[in-house]
Structure formats: structure tokens, C-alpha cells
Amino acid sequence: MPLLKCGPRGRVFPILAIAAVLAAGSSRAEGLCPQEGRHWHFDDAAKHGGFAHVQLQRGTAVLAEDPMLPGNQVARLTAGPKQKGKVGKADYVHRFAPLKAGSVILMQARFYFPPGTPLNSLILMDLECASCGLDTNPGVRLYLRRGMLRVDRSKIGIKQAFLPTAPRMVAAGVWHELSWQVTLGAGEHGRSVVMLDGEQVVDARGTTLLTQEIVSQHMDITVQEQADRFQVGLTANSNPETVEMLLDDVRFCQL
Template sequence: MKKYKILFFVISLSIFVACGTDDNNTEEEPTTENFIFEDGFETQNDLLDELFPSNGNRWSTIQQTDPSNAINEISITNAEFTEGQNALRFLAYQSDSQLSKIDIEKNGLNIKSGDEVTITADFYITGTESLENLLLIDLECCSCWDPSVGDNYGSENQCPGVRLMMSGDNDYLSVERGKISGTTLQQTNFVFPRNQWVSVQWEMTMSDTENGLNRLLINGTEVLNESAMNMPNAQVFSDVFTNQGIDFTLQEPTFYERVQIGATANPTAGNIELFVDNFSIKVK
């Protein structure tokens, strides 16, 4: 009997050690998604300053350019929201000699060719006036601008990138690529809903060739899916500037380092009030 007890103990110990060894050698599956940033604009005291903590783990700065006769507005609000108790409110007055802007910016990104990017946000745009050319989200590469050219080509162009813009003679959300010398990827099948919360999802596979993927969904409905360049291309930039007698060298490495959301430009004929909630940007 004692012999059997010893044998049972040895077998049990062997199984335990084997299981322990397997557990130690088992590696977790690598995460394919590299989460970057999300924010629902929740605050303790409805104070805008809470979005800019000293540790930098929320937003970086506010971009604001006022027209000559008005001051654009940005604030935390609990009047309209989709989740939690807060959202971000923007009021962008129409442009005059100054291009009107009011948005919030996140710096420190490193989005490069080959990355798969998903940007989501909820928007509530009041009124019924045309939104032609209103810009809502910008993804920009400021470090890739040739410093020797400076602002000789206009300070507005010094951060090339892609943007979500209302086009098609009214409020059809599209992908604007003018700052990387591409045409606008337009859709005119789905009018952007007004005076209600609208979910926007912008998906891209980043590329400086026509292999880039550009997909846009509104309230879960796909409204755009096109292959096209969505990052600055060194040869394209060189050719465009050469035609104007300017020697331009796109700086390397080329990557998008900041995202902006709000009324990133309001060249419309009217004032724009909009709310934003549930922002996220993810890369894999």
C-alpha cells in the first residue's frame, strides 16, 4: 500500500510540474490593435481646463482663429451629449478676411504608411443652412513640411494632411485631400443628418500611393469606400512645387503627428454650432 501511495504522489507531482511548465511557456496572443486615444469629454466641474491636465494624457491645445468681427466659442456642455454627462460645444462664426476656426487638438501621434487607422466621433450640428466646405476632422503632418520653404507657400498649407469636409453643394461628408495635392473623395448619396446625434467612423489604411484605403461610415452605413493616396507623397510634392518654381523636399520620416476635431475651418456662409462626443483614434 505504501508503494502505491508513493507512486501516486510521484505521478501527481509530475502532472503538476508539467502543467506549471506549460503555463510558464504559454505566451499571450500579441495584441493587433495599438490603442492610441479616446475621450468622452467628461469633467468634474464642466470646466474646459480639465481637458488639458498637466500630465498630457488628454488633449494638447485649442486651435482658434476668429473672424474680424466675432469671437468663436468652445465649452464643455451638459445640454447635449450621447454618453456620460458632457460633450464639447463649438460655435464657429462665418469667415471674413480671416478663415474662422475653433477646434481641439491632440498631438504626439505617430501614424505612418501601412498603419490601419480608425477615427470615430459623434456629431450634433444644429440648424438647416448649407454646410458646404465645413471641415470637421483633420489628420496632419506638420513635421514633414520643408523648413526651407517656410510660409512662402502660405501658412495654411504647412501641415499637409487629409480632412473630413462637407461637400457636394450641401452637407455630404467626404474626404478632402487638397493639402496632399489630391482630389476630394466625394459622396452625394447620404445627406448628413441635422439637429440629432450622428455617429461618424473614418477608416484608412495609410499610403502615399493609390493603394491607400479610405472608408467612411455614417450611423453605421458605408457611404464611401475608395482606394486613393492619403499621405503626403515626396514626388507629388516635388512636382507641384517645381511647377511654381519652388524646390521642395518632403521631410522624412513622414508621419501624421496630430489630429484636430471641431470646426477645423468654417468657410461657410453662416455661423456653425456643433457638438462633439465620444471621440477615439485607434491604430493597428
């Protein structure tokens, strides 16, 4: 049996597993956010667990008890079905000072989908720009399709929008730890690394932010090449039914 180490808030993690994670790729890339990063754990009495903004479109966001760990408070999000072309939304929003090409951003969270949840057509994280000069909030998104994760770049104008799909399935009825590291950049300078429960499931190069070159092919407007907003939860539900999820231990930092 591997040695054990207490993690945040008393959780226990195998030391050998942590070492394996840190050894994969860049040691900082797959580690946890440092102390100076933002951490939302929903045990606070503050509304929305300390997030300044919540986005709801036929959705709800409340605090609830963890069904797997009594006494642990989490966020319960519900997003309504897609109707008349509009998706359901229930997510938390973190605004930060604009970060440009070359910046490395790490986003992490724990997700739980109740049994019977359709693990399809859901967006779980967005890294986007609200002040680039376009009102479409362009950015990259972490998308759940048929139980598997993939990075969607359609909103930054990439024709080959999807980076490789993760080969491992997400399951309902269990907590999953999700980590998404993005290096902002164009072409081979952009990178997305996705980890699921401590295992690297995606490591792909490709454009990860809106670029002036792409915009100039379609319109005569000057844009900023940057990111300034992180969204997490049910940022889009395209299913014909309402979807629910639990959320905990959200972290955000620049590496």
C-alpha cells in the same frame, strides 16, 4: 426586434447592427478603437475634456449639457464666418508619434448640429502632418458639402482632390456617429473608409499622405511622408455666418 447590447456609458446598440458593421470589409477596420486607443468623452472635469490643445480662430470651445440627453456633458464649439479669406476654427488637436505609409488610423466622434445650421463648407476632421517639412500642415480632411461627406486631398497636392461623395445626408437636430479610417499610402496603397451611423458610405482608394514625388514636382525640398496630428470639430468654417456644433465620444487609435 433585434437583441440589444449596452454600449459605452450606457448607450444601447442593436447586436445585429454591430455584427453587420464588423462583417463589412475588414473586421478591425469598421470596429471601435481598442482600449489602448485614446478616448475623450467630455464628462471629465478637465479643461477641454482632456485634449491637450484647442485651436480657435474667431471661435469658442466650452463644455455644455447635451440637449438630447440631460446629464451628459459634451463640447460646444462655435466657429466664426470666413472673413478676408480666413476661415473660422474651433477644434481640438491631438499630436501623436509620426506614422508612416502602411499605418492604419481610425478616428471616431459623435456630432450634433443645432437645427438651422448650414451643413455646408465645413471640415470636421483633419489627419495631417505638422513636422513634414512644409508649414502648410499637409494632410487629408473630412469635408461636409451640402450635407454630404467627402474626403478632401487638396492640401497634399492631389489635382483630383475629392474622393467619392457619400450618398447619404447628414441632418441637423440629431446626433450622428462618424467613423473615418485612413490607410496611409500613395496611389492604390492609400484608402479612406467613412462610416455614418454604422453604415459604410465611402470606401475609396487613393493617395492619403504627402509624398516626396508630388512635392518634387513643385519645389526642391525634402519632406517626411507621414502623419502626426489629428484635429476634430469645426476645423474650418467657410460659411459667411457663425456655425455651432456639439461634439462627444472622440476616439483615435492606430489599428
